[in-house]
Amino acid sequence: MAEDRLLRPGENCWRVETAGRFAFIVDGADYFVALRRALLQARHSILLVGWDFDTRIVLGDSRDGGPKRLGDFILWLADRRPGLEIRLLRWDIGAFKAMFRGNTLWTILRWKAHPRITLKLDAMHPLAGSHHQKIAVIDDSLAFCGGIDITMQRWDTRDHLDHDPRRVGPNGRPEDPWHDATSAFDGDAARAIGDLARARWQVATGEALSPCDDCHDCWPEGLEPAFTGMRLGIARTIPKMDGVEPVHEIEAAWVDMILGAKRMIYAESQYFASRRIAHAIAARLSGEDPPEIVIVTPASVDGWLEPLAMDTARAKLVQALRRIDHHGRLRIFHPQTEGGAPIYVHAKVMVVDDRVLRVGSSNFNNRSMRLDTECDVILSADEPGSAHLSDEITRLRDDLLAEHLGVVPEAVTAKIAETGSLIATVEALRGKGPSLVPYEIPELSGFAEWLAENEILDPNGPDEIFESTAKRGLFKGWERLRGRFHRHR
Numbered sequence: 001m002a003e004d005r006l007l008r009p010g011e012n013c014w015r016v017e018t019a020g021r022f023a024f025i026v027d028g029a030d031y032f033v034a035l036r037r038a039l040l041q042a043r044h045s046i047l048l049v050g051w052d053f054d055t056r057i058v059l060g061d062s063r064d065g066g067p068k069r070l071g072d073f074i075l076w077l078a079d080r081r082p083g084l085e086i087r088l089l090r091w092d093i094g095a096f097k098a099m100f101r102g103n104t105l106w107t108i109l110r111w112k113a114h115p116r117i118t119l120k121l122d123a124m125h126p127l128a129g130s131h132h133q134k135i136a137v138i139d140d141s142l143a144f145c146g147g148i149d150i151t152m153q154r155w156d157t158r159d160h161l162d163h164d165p166r167r168v169g170p171n172g173r174p175e176d177p178w179h180d181a182t183s184a185f186d187g188d189a190a191r192a193i194g195d196l197a198r199a200r201w202q203v204a205t206g207e208a209l210s211p212c213d214d215c216h217d218c219w220p221e222g223l224e225p226a227f228t229g230m231r232l233g234i235a236r237t238i239p240k241m242d243g244v245e246p247v248h249e250i251e252a253a254w255v256d257m258i259l260g261a262k263r264m265i266y267a268e269s270q271y272f273a274s275r276r277i278a279h280a281i282a283a284r285l286s287g288e289d290p291p292e293i294v295i296v297t298p299a300s301v302d303g304w305l306e307p308l309a310m311d312t313a314r315a316k317l318v319q320a321l322r323r324i325d326h327h328g329r330l331r332i333f334h335p336q337t338e339g340g341a342p343i344y345v346h347a348k349v350m351v352v353d354d355r356v357l358r359v360g361s362s363n364f365n366n367r368s369m370r371l372d373t374e375c376d377v378i379l380s381a382d383e384p385g386s387a388h389l390s391d392e393i394t395r396l397r398d399d400l401l402a403e404h405l406g407v408v409p410e411a412v413t414a415k416i417a418e419t420g421s422l423i424a425t426v427e428a429l430r431g432k433g434p435s436l437v438p439y440e441i442p443e444l445s446g447f448a449e450w451l452a453e454n455e456i457l458d459p460n461g462p463d464e465i466f467e468s469t470a471k472r473g474l475f476k477g478w479e480r481l482r483g484r485f486h487r488h489r
Helices: 028-039 070-080 092-098 104-113 187-205 249-259 275-285 305-324 366-371 389-405 409-419 422-429 446-453 479-487
Strands: 015-026 045-050 085-091 117-122 135-138 142-146 181-186 227-238 264-268 292-296 330-336 349-352 356-360 374-380 435-438
Touching (some): 028 070, 028 181, 045 187, 085 187, 135 187, 181 356, 227 366, 249 275, 275 366, 389 409
Parallel strands (some): 264 292
Antiparallel strands (some): 015 227, 330 435
């Protein structure tokens, strides 16, 4: 029955569309190869919408005869196919700093001079907000949507080798291990992402683009689809702005997935700072038989001031959740390499009960729920004709855990079958090499606590930016849940 389905257009997703193939792509090395091969097959239109594009990065394998670096490759593509239009839309604030990276400015000037390459900056976001979607659409026939930006630091293999000589930035400096994820799909779902990207282009530039009327098969060689024949939900965050109706589909989807979980939730997120996500988790933990919840996050977030706020918000929320986790069902981990170096988690993934898979650009933070523009895609085995997805969703979850634990996926599958427990499996397979390390709440400074508790760097939407700190906060609304928690002690 329709009321039993997770995906509800107009509530927790924008549209539900069919796709013939869907691939789940883990880590940047595989993504850049797949993206390059797909771009080579474009006939009419390439639309890239993102948080950042670094023209200097090496994009995939250049044995196709084209240039190695993204900036030169885009120019070569445009010259190679006279009928091809290439459009790039990126967040405006970050672009100003990027102009001074190496030869970036010269490359952008060359793009601007080309009649069929258009680069635009997206300034249509609230104060302190950003355009955070990571989307690529080729001829409305194939779409990529997830968490991997086409920029520096994102390249890594699934081995996350210590001191990998290939993991270097455009300046030749070594980069840290990085874990990320995205997706590729075709069919009506890809065309829908094309509609979404064109809508964003029009909002940002005022120019209306026409859909591609010559759809064709441009699935990249070597990319194995994880799923075939499915319905795919597309969910968005659009922040409140003058003349723009806000959309909070992603927030609704996150909450529905957590509240609907019966046995297990596995999630990967760069941040854990969203009060609404924490409330939903708290509601499930306070029940009589809550699901196991395993969240993989980085040991610490990137930046200078941001870790003070985001890491502290995570500490405060975990601290509060542990006080009500009377069944011991919540675990937070961060991954490390063979040599014990932290692997930065940038992936935004959730698997629920082996029946739901979500991948996209949104994190467990307030910004992703209310302030930034985001796009996620959701597969649900509850959709008509989709029961066959469940086994593969299970396999993908086990594959992700295996990467983090330094074992083969079959070992994870076997241990879960033996224990019936996600947490017991992780604890049994953790070792000294590539592994998951339990999160420990750090000692917090007064300043960091103030930043986190007042959501200074992670406001819960545009309205709260100008709201008094006395009226907002990380635990706003927590009191309403307190009675329920106590009743279930």
